[in-house]
Amino acid sequence: MGTEQKATNIVWHQATVSKSEREQINGHRGATLWLTGLSGSGKSTIANILEKMLWERGVRSYVLDGDNVRHGLNKDLGFSDQDRNENIRRIGEVAKLFTEAGVMTVTAFISPFRQDRDRVREIMNDGDFIEIYVKCDLDECEKRDPKGLYKKARSGEIKEFTGISSPYEEPERAEIVLENTAKTAEQSADEILAYLESNGYLA
Numbered sequence: 001m002g003t004e005q006k007a008t009n010i011v012w013h014q015a016t017v018s019k020s021e022r023e024q025i026n027g028h029r030g031a032t033l034w035l036t037g038l039s040g041s042g043k044s045t046i047a048n049i050l051e052k053m054l055w056e057r058g059v060r061s062y063v064l065d066g067d068n069v070r071h072g073l074n075k076d077l078g079f080s081d082q083d084r085n086e087n088i089r090r091i092g093e094v095a096k097l098f099t100e101a102g103v104m105t106v107t108a109f110i111s112p113f114r115q116d117r118d119r120v121r122e123i124m125n126d127g128d129f130i131e132i133y134v135k136c137d138l139d140e141c142e143k144r145d146p147k148g149l150y151k152k153a154r155s156g157e158i159k160e161f162t163g164i165s166s167p168y169e170e171p172e173r174a175e176i177v178l179e180n181t182a183k184t185a186e187q188s189a190d191e192i193l194a195y196l197e198s199n200g201y202l203a
């Protein structure tokens with residue numbers, strides 16, 4: 001799966017400025033807010049509203065979004081199970097770097113496989129990985145279909161589409177579950193902000 005160590009004779013170099021020193025200067029913690037859910041569930045919409053809210057409070061933040069990352073870093077990857085594994089592995093590593101840099105990192109990827117998400121959780125320090133399930137009924141996602149992808153998946157034009165022809169594994173221990181079928185994206189973003197506040201991430 002490309003996760004084994006290939007190079008030998010490489011030694012970890014300890015950073016001079018620590019994460020907690022960066023956090024002190026920033027006035028908030030660095031963490032990864034990992035949004036997972038079906039296509040059209042609202043991940044990108046919520047991520048961007050949330051980032052605006054964070055930005056207005058002076059929080060250093062960054063959004064890593066599925067389609068954008070697939071244009072660059074992961075342009076060599078498709079949607080087979082193996083490529084999805086590698087897609088999430090690389091994003092997890094990037095999110096970890098941002099987190100170590102003290103940034104409030106918001107990721108918006110379907111990330112359908114539990115094992116892939118759990119692996120990202122494992123490489124992060126305790127409390128640095130906040131799994132957020134953007135829960136939305138398939139029917140509702142298909143009705144929204146902002147990019148016309150469900151239509152293409154139903155007609156067979158897109159293969160391996162999550163929820164239609166590729167599985168989505170719901171989180172079992174998400175820190176936050178957003179019931180996003182009935183709520184507005186603003187309400188969902190508010191809920192995340194409230195979690196960050198009451199758990200000391202923004203203090």
Ligand SMILES: Nc1ncnc2c1ncn2[C@@H]1O[C@H](COP(=O)(O)OP(=O)(O)O)[C@@H](O)[C@H]1O
Binds near residue numbers: 039044046108180
């Ligand atoms: N409660 C809601 N939360 C988020 N998006 C919503 C909501 N209601 C309607 N939408 C619409 O649904 C679509 C969600 O798309 P998007 O955020 O791109 O989802 P994802 O990134 O999960 O694929 C957008 O067009 C958005 O305007």
Ligand SMILES: [Mg+2]
Binds near residue numbers: 066067108
């Ligand atoms: Mg999106």
